Amino acid sequence: xxxxxxxxxxxxxxxxxxxxxxxxxxxxxxxxxxxxxxxxxxxxxxxxxxxxxxxxxxxxxxxxxxxxxxxxxxxxxxxxxxxxxxxxxxxxxxxxxxxxxxxxxxxxxxxxxxxxxxxxxxxxxxxxxxxxxxxxxxxxxxxxxxxxxxxxxxxxxxxxxxxxxxxxxxxxxxxxxxxxxxxxxxxxxxx
Numbered sequence: 001x002x003x004x005x006x007x008x009x010x011x012x013x014x015x016x017x018x019x020x021x022x023x024x025x026x027x028x029x030x031x032x033x034x035x036x037x038x039x040x041x042x043x044x045x046x047x048x049x050x051x052x053x054x055x056x057x058x059x060x061x062x063x064x065x066x067x068x069x070x071x072x073x074x075x076x077x078x079x080x081x082x083x084x085x086x087x088x089x090x091x092x093x094x095x096x097x098x099x100x101x102x103x104x105x106x107x108x109x110x111x112x113x114x115x116x117x118x119x120x121x122x123x124x125x126x127x128x129x130x131x132x133x134x135x136x137x138x139x140x141x142x143x144x145x146x147x148x149x150x151x152x153x154x155x156x157x158x159x160x161x162x163x164x165x166x167x168x169x170x171x172x173x174x175x176x177x178x179x180x181x182x183x184x185x186x187x188x189x190x191x
Contacts, residue, residue, distance in 0.1 A: 001038070001041070003040065003041070003042045003058050003065070005043050005055055005057070006055075006057055007058055007060060009061050009065055015069075019034060019039055021037075021039025021041065022086055023087060024090070025086035026087075026145035027079075027081060027085065028145065033086055038069060038073075040062065042054060042058055043058070044093070046092070046093060047092045051095055054097065054099065066108045067106065070107070077108065077109055077110050078143070080103075081143075082095075082098065082100075084164040084168070085144065085168060088161050088163065088164030089157070092167065095167060096171035097171070098167075111169070112169060113188055114184065119184070119185070122179070122180040123172075123179060124179050125179055126179065127178060131178070131183050134186075135182050135183045135186050138183075138190045139162070139186055142189050144164065144165060146158075146161065159177075160176070162177070162178060162182070163176040165182070170182060
């Protein structure tokens with residue numbers, strides 16, 4: 001599916017067909033999610049070309065389409081993902097301007113149950129190496145996958161996965177560094 005700026009929804013590929021919307025991708029124990037998913041593209045120039053806020057009409061259409069697909073295919077809200085969730089090594093979309101928290105109120109996707117005020121108070125607070133390991137372990141429990149076909153260092157790989165997690169669950173600061181806020185959010189999401 002494709003959602004235009006004015007909210008119009010275009011069906012690009014019938015649901016029963018496999019589209020190449022996810023590309024090389026991983027989530028939990030799944031690989032190459034094209035055959036196990038339905039893609040919804042939303043018109044936006046993206047990070048390299050002047051990334052924009054999504055229009056209200058786009059989000060309203062996304063809510064309607066998502067609710068229809070969730071009901072039709074009995075989709076678990078924890079399996080509603082962005083490209084950056086399933087391909088953090090090559091994708092940044094839908095990005096930090098995407099309203100995951102708002103959508104979760106409509107049971108589209110999932111979100112943590114922590115107050116923003118509390119999270120702001122612990123942002124950038126350092127954690128020890130053990131807490132960093134716990135955070136990464138939790139990120140992998142959520143579903144982010146450490147698998148990658150091409151070779152890069154573990155530090156670079158982990159930084160890209162952490163950035164993807166932050167784009168989704170901590171969009172105000174996407175820096176690839178684990179702090180207390182990241183630790184607490186991951187603990188909340190895996191419980």
